[in-house]
Amino acid sequence: MSKQPEERFVALYEATYADLVRFAQRRVPEAQAEDTVAEAFLAAWRRLDEAPEQLVDARA
Numbered sequence: 001m002s003k004q005p006e007e008r009f010v011a012l013y014e015a016t017y018a019d020l021v022r023f024a025q026r027r028v029p030e031a032q033a034e035d036t037v038a039e040a041f042l043a044a045w046r047r048l049d050e051a052p053e054q055l056v057d058a059r060a
Contacts, residue, residue, distance in 0.1 A: 005048055012048075013041060015055045 003011070020040060024033035044051065052058045 008051070008053075009045055009048055011055060012044060012051065012058055016059055017041075019059075 017037065020037045021033055024036045028036050
């Protein structure tokens with residue numbers, strides 16, 4: 001049985017947030033890193049139905 005969208009998103013967020021912030025901090029001014037990651041997660045939420053079911057596959 002597939003998870004509800006909110007559960008899938010929370011799982012994706014919890015599994016990737018810290019790594020994404022570290023990634024963004026190396027590429028944008030540090031003050032913008034969290035905003036950059038927030039935009040990425042907004043896009044992920046909007047396109048969640050296109051994301052792979054497995055977190056390891058969705059990480060990229």
